[in-house]
Amino acid sequence: MTSRPSHVPAAPPRVLLVDPYVAREDPMERKFVELYPSLGLLTLGAYLRDHATDVAMVDLTFERDARPVDRAIRSYRPHVVGVHTKTLTATRAFEIARSVRGAGGFSVAGGPDSATRPETYLEAGFDAVVPAEGEAALVEVARRIRDGVPAAHVPGVIVRHGGRLVRGPSRPFLANLDDLPLPAWDLVDMEGYLSRWEKETGERRAAVLTSRGCPFDCSWCSKPTFGRTFRQQSPERVVEELIELQRRYRVDYVRFCDDVFGVSRPWIEHLLDLMIEKDLGLAFECLARVDLLKPDLLGRMREAGLARVYVGVESGSQKMLDAMNRGTKLAQVERTAQALRDAGVRQFWFLMLGYPGETIDDIEETLRLFRRFSPEEYSVSIAVPVPGTRFYDKVKGSLRGRSAPTSRAGGKTLLFEAAYGQRLYRWEQARFGLEAALGKARSRFQSRVVEKIGRAADRFHEEVATPLLARKRSGPPTARSP
Ligand code: B12
Numbered sequence: 001m002t003s004r005p006s007h008v009p010a011a012p013p014r015v016l017l018v019d020p021y022v023a024r025e026d027p028m029e030r031k032f033v034e035l036y037p038s039l040g041l042l043t044l045g046a047y048l049r050d051h052a053t054d055v056a057m058v059d060l061t062f063e064r065d066a067r068p069v070d071r072a073i074r075s076y077r078p079h080v081v082g083v084h085t086k087t088l089t090a091t092r093a094f095e096i097a098r099s100v101r102g103a104g105g106f107s108v109a110g111g112p113d114s115a116t117r118p119e120t121y122l123e124a125g126f127d128a129v130v131p132a133e134g135e136a137a138l139v140e141v142a143r144r145i146r147d148g149v150p151a152a153h154v155p156g157v158i159v160r161h162g163g164r165l166v167r168g169p170s171r172p173f174l175a176n177l178d179d180l181p182l183p184a185w186d187l188v189d190m191e192g193y194l195s196r197w198e199k200e201t202g203e204r205r206a207a208v209l210t211s212r213g214c215p216f217d218c219s220w221c222s223k224p225t226f227g228r229t230f231r232q233q234s235p236e237r238v239v240e241e242l243i244e245l246q247r248r249y250r251v252d253y254v255r256f257c258d259d260v261f262g263v264s265r266p267w268i269e270h271l272l273d274l275m276i277e278k279d280l281g282l283a284f285e286c287l288a289r290v291d292l293l294k295p296d297l298l299g300r301m302r303e304a305g306l307a308r309v310y311v312g313v314e315s316g317s318q319k320m321l322d323a324m325n326r327g328t329k330l331a332q333v334e335r336t337a338q339a340l341r342d343a344g345v346r347q348f349w350f351l352m353l354g355y356p357g358e359t360i361d362d363i364e365e366t367l368r369l370f371r372r373f374s375p376e377e378y379s380v381s382i383a384v385p386v387p388g389t390r391f392y393d394k395v396k397g398s399l400r401g402r403s404a405p406t407s408r409a410g411g412k413t414l415l416f417e418a419a420y421g422q423r424l425y426r427w428e429q430a431r432f433g434l435e436a437a438l439g440k441a442r443s444r445f446q447s448r449v450v451e452k453i454g455r456a457a458d459r460f461h462e463e464v465a466t467p468l469l470a471r472k473r474s475g476p477p478t479a480r481s482p
């Protein structure tokens, strides 16, 4: 490093942010994943700029491989390369860390996967991991690296030193999310995302986050970054962001990406009031919990533009909801599903099969619930034990094949020794598929033929598939309730 006279201000550090997600490599992408740029990275980028740091970004979402990262390293010569991590993209992230090291640079990993297993990322070639909120930590690391000072002992940063992990002290979360700048949308190809949406749906869709964290405690949910903490922006700040998206990018549909939307009743009422008062003309969708989405709120949500709700139904068996520590009641599921239907809002249900303790009868209860309400959209996945969750701890002694299940399994592969074999769960998934198709046919044709097909499928399930596939792992084969 060349020394600089003390009166000459240091040039701003240069940080290259990387989203290593390549859509074409994601087996779920075509079916379920809706593409939006990473809000975590866009907010980091905006915050770095506000703190005298130069930022560039490579978003691999629409690329074929990581070559654009190599090119950016050569042309931009960043002090620090910051990579967002998910389990799905771990291999790609490791490849990038090796490239950075090869080019003599400094790499930092952040995001859910590296937060769960920082040692793996450091062993794979990353120089540092930020396992929690990244904004302030990354600013400090970038300044240090520019100045040739090691990043060890920086609050909120983990490095490897002498073969050991050195964890800096923990860093408090940002006190007020309203202090965050608007996401730096210009760092990515917003028009690429928006025009793709426009082609598919006729709408220009963008993602917005109004909060960080979630106060609930479902036993299979991985929350390495924010844990059970919960903070939200003011409704005024949220509306400011919506208006900017409309003004700059002609966005007309918003996905609120919060873990749970509307945790606080006064907050959501205030936001809805503002959206209605400003007459934004935006449609929106969100993910809601059935215990929070009260029917008496739906009218105003509809007026403010609500078009679709993702509902974490998970199971039609109260016993399973309790086992998952969902904190929801079946009666709430039923009430919400009915209210959404009455209000004409599309529902997307998340359902899960195979959670420990689930029997064939529980699955049957889930299917009955599904049949009763025929949600417009759904995803039914085989439970994935994500490292760092209580569910993972419960089954980690019986993982099948892999030590760290990846989300590449896409909810179709059984990753642990569950009550039944994978074929049973795949069969049950197919039954939900058939049920969905019959539900659509029923609403269109009211035909006796549809009922006949349904009954034949049920008979086949009971008489052929169940005896064949529902062998409990231990003990003799059973017909129905094991
Ligand atoms: C919204 C969301 C989506 C949206 C939008 C994603 C996006 N592009 O932003 C959609 C629906 C598209 C989506 C898709 C997927 N998602 Co998603 N998603 C979320 C959700 C609910 C919020 C993400 C978010 O914006 N958080 C808020 C921001 C502020 O936090 P953040 O991104 O973590 O970033 C902060 C810190 O982590 C850190 N940080 C992050 N990156 C970096 C990098 C550096 C260098 C540093 C220093 C710090 C740092 O600083 C940031 C700011 O403080 C999370 C759950 C969650 N709470 O995180 C799941 C979550 C991230 N998704 C997950 C998964 C699995 C996926 C998919 C892979 C699903 C699939 N294919 O099957 C895809 C991948 C798509 C993609 N583009 O990567 C998992 C990841 C689990 C894991 N261990 O990998 C999560 C954690 C959900 C879960 N509990 O399982 N997702």
Ligand code: SF4
Residues within 6 Å of the ligand: 214, 215, 216, 217, 218, 221, 222, 259, 260, 289, 312
């Ligand atoms: S599944 Fe949803 S409600 Fe449950 S803890 Fe995770 S984010 Fe919160």
